[in-house]
Amino acid sequence: MKDLTVVLFERLGLVLIFAFVLTRTPGFRSLLYREFNRKMIFVHAFVFGLFGIASTMMGIIIDGDTVVIPNLLWSVENDQVAVSSSLVAVVIAGLLGGPLVGLGAGMIAGIHLFFLGGIGWLANVFVNPLTGLLAGLTARFFSQERVISPMKALFIGVFPPILQMQLMLVFHPHADHMVAVVDQIGLPLVLSNSIAIAIFTAMIGIVLKEQENEAAMSTRRALTIAEEALPFLEKGYRKEMAIGISNLLYERLEIAAVSVTDGETILAHKGLGADHHLPGEEIVTTISQEALENKKTKVAYTREEIQCQHPNCPLEAAIIIPIGASDHAKGLIKFYYRKAQHIRPADLVLAEGLGKLISNQLQAIEAERLKAYMRDAELRNLQAxxxxxxxxxxxxxxxxxxxxxxxxxxxxxxxxxxxxxxxxxxxxxxxxxxxxxxxxxxxxxxxxxxxxxxxxxxxxxxxxxxxxxxxxxxxxxxxxxxxxxxxxxxxxxxxxxxxxxxxxxxxxxxxxxxxxxxxxxxxxxxxxxxxxxxxxxxxxxxxxxxxxxxxxxxxxxxxxxxxxxxxxxxxxxxxxxxxxxxxxx
Structure with missing residues (x-):
């Protein structure tokens, strides 16, 4: 039993590496923030189902009294029992995505175990979707928590392997050595699965904290830049403002170039492409017009979307940020990048934050000017x-x-x-x-x-x-x-x-x-x-x-x-x- 426990933990280490890579994918954020729709439910169920299949392939085989440790588990003989950690992926899918994601991931993992065969295949087919469904229902009790704590996950992770052992005994009562197999794998499976689920939830907490810290840094950076930009914004939509803003943003941000426009023409351009992105040129790009009309930040991921006619332009991607003091945007700030891969999620957060802050500052400046004009007109009327x-x-x-x-x-x-x-x-x-x-x-x-x-x-x-x-x-x-x-x-x-x-x-x-x-x-x-x-x-x-x-x-x-x-x-x-x-x- 001791050797089996060590082997299962070794295999789970590889599975957790795969899980760590999974937490770094952009789509994983939607799970953390409960951003669900029909498409994302299918996507996450499929991803965690593949995670479950990968966990199964990292499993081991019990052949009588012998423990077989293959490189990858491709097939199981009729008299052998497959022991895997697929329930780890299914439980995590249910805890994060809810009953539907858990059920979907469990069905995918269960179908794979069905074709894998071996003694206990029927129990494995049923236990995976059932576990995913129950984990999703259990997660509703912790709906106010963004991520379930590792201690609670450790407690929850004890039950799926126990349920699996019970189903194996129920569905295969006539198997001569099934009781011996359950006695042999029961405790190692419970320990390894529950600890793996706790470690995975701890990983999720770390990822969430990293994202919050990154967002906080982006917000703080945006506030600092907006404050430094205030003297330039007070000059209105003029060339002096545009030059000051473009120089400031180019110095503070790691971007290839930055442009400032008044909604019709380029006022200033700093960085790469300055030899052909010239002040005074009209704005002709479709995505820029959409940003102005909808007053929403747009992202151009290809050279075609930027629509630069220069054959040797080094800029291939851009974030277009509308700014304005009223209901309609009056200008644009564009962050240019050499490649689309250079646009990080933090850059999008920073861009949107800067757009809102600068727009609010322009609105406050415009209101103050209007108030001053009214006051000045009143005084001149009195003086007259x-x-x-x-x-x-x-x-x-x-x-x-x-x-x-x-x-x-x-x-x-x-x-x-x-x-x-x-x-x-x-x-x-x-x-x-x-x-x-x-x-x-x-x-x-x-x-x-x-x-x-x-x-x-x-x-x-x-x-x-x-x-x-x-x-x-x-x-x-x-x-x-x-x-x-x-x-x-x-x-x-x-x-x-x-x-x-x-x-x-x-x-x-x-x-x-x-x-x-x-x-x-x-x-x-x-x-x-x-x-x-x-x-x-x-x-x-x-x-x-x-x-x-x-x-x-x-x-x-x-x-x-x-x-x-x-x-x-x-x-x-x-x-x-x-x-x-x-x-x-």
Missing amino acids: QINPHFLFNTLHIIAALFRKEPERARHITVQLANYMRFNLGLVSNSLIELERECEHVRAYIEIIQARFAGRLQITFHQARGISQVYVPPSTIQPLVENSVQHGLKNVIHNGKIEVRIEKMEDSIRVTVTDNGSGFPEHILTNAGEKELTKGEKSTGLYNVNQRLIRLLGEKSRLHIKNLPAGGSEVSFSIPMVIQKEVEVS
């Missing part, structure tokens, strides 16, 4: 509304001046017209030339000094060469207005406001100072960060500061402080040269 008190006071001054100083009255009228024309044009632009903003401020200063003649003096200093600098409209004028209405509110005479625009090394500095009362301490800490007056509908420091930050960047935010000699200073910086875009989009 001329304060009626300011208008009435200015008209009153003009009427008074016409009696004594008609020339000056005409001049103020022209400045008021310029001021109103500028305000009416605010709605159409997010950025204007700094020179136009200066003209607006001069018009406002002329009107204010006419209103507060003798009480207020405003000086304006402007550097030359600022024609290529852009600024949000109505940015400087609200600062001057703030000094007039708040800083110099209680100043009766000798009020002074100075507006200075200076060229620095790489920026333009705008400063507005006054000699008024300054900001109260409780206001100074929050000035520019929140609206100073609840419900106020005129343009304030908060609105100016927020628009500067959004349109020109954090470095252009307002800097507000009180001066030691009295009064306050509000300043900000503008980049020396910025590219003006239509509606800043």
Whole structure:
């Protein structure tokens, strides 16, 4: 019995090697994740049936009191008994695939044992499908577990060999030496089968853990790449974004090449084939159009699916990933490979994850832009509304001046017209030339000094060469207005406001100072960060500061402080040269 047990374990070692190879096949994953359909049931039943046949062929023969160990078990004489581990494959099929897979695998293994012959063939024919069916029904009790633990599998594996021994005694009661055979093979068969089933389930647990770790690594990698891609995605579907994304993906991933498209043409291509996959070429491949229309990741496994017309193109396979911020994909990212075999399951997981993450980021960026446009449009609409008190006071001054100083009255009228024309044009632009903003401020200063003649003096200093600098409209004028209405509110005479625009090394500095009362301490800490007056509908420091930050960047935010000699200073910086875009989009 001891020698028989050792022989069975030796043979099972070869069977387990075959089982280990089986766990590495791509289709085995569907069993682990319970992804069943009619086709997969037949496929898995057939595969495990072949596994059972292979286990039978690795079996041994009992010939009387002699144990025969063939290289492969091809046939059994009528007076011999075949002892195999086919039940290991059938039990595993039932535990993983359920009753139908177990039954199918058992029938295949049982039919093979029928043609093999020997004493006990009838018991073997019945025990294999019955064991597969019972193992599948038993697995339903552990349906909440992804894989049955080795200890439970060890316990379950004890019963099939016992059932086999009982059926051999039932179906062959007149065989003279059947009781002796059962006594001889019973315990070795129970030990070897149950331990083999436990080892196989442990293998499955290891495979599952490897897949989970691989998926976790792919997810973590996708998150890292998506985070690094965010600065490029904020540029929208433009060449700069495409070049940045393609360079990033090519450096981070082990792929032959990567392309980024806008849905119609190639924007950038990095890697092999760059000599003929040129930016500007139209997308003509059918699989790319399908990915755009269905918004699903597609895989091209052949050169014909890529449809590259270049005769020496080294790229034979690709993963096409749709990206977009709405219901329809607006662009594609393509991972190219030299061979279809180079596309691993982890690459597909990574590609799909990247596509979803990048699409979500684009959607968030688009929503933030839309929110910013709405906010900016609202602010410009508010700025375009001329304060009626300011208008009435200015008209009153003009009427008074016409009696004594008609020339000056005409001049103020022209400045008021310029001021109103500028305000009416605010709605159409997010950025204007700094020179136009200066003209607006001069018009406002002329009107204010006419209103507060003798009480207020405003000086304006402007550097030359600022024609290529852009600024949000109505940015400087609200600062001057703030000094007039708040800083110099209680100043009766000798009020002074100075507006200075200076060229620095790489920026333009705008400063507005006054000699008024300054900001109260409780206001100074929050000035520019929140609206100073609840419900106020005129343009304030908060609105100016927020628009500067959004349109020109954090470095252009307002800097507000009180001066030691009295009064306050509000300043900000503008980049020396910025590219003006239509509606800043």
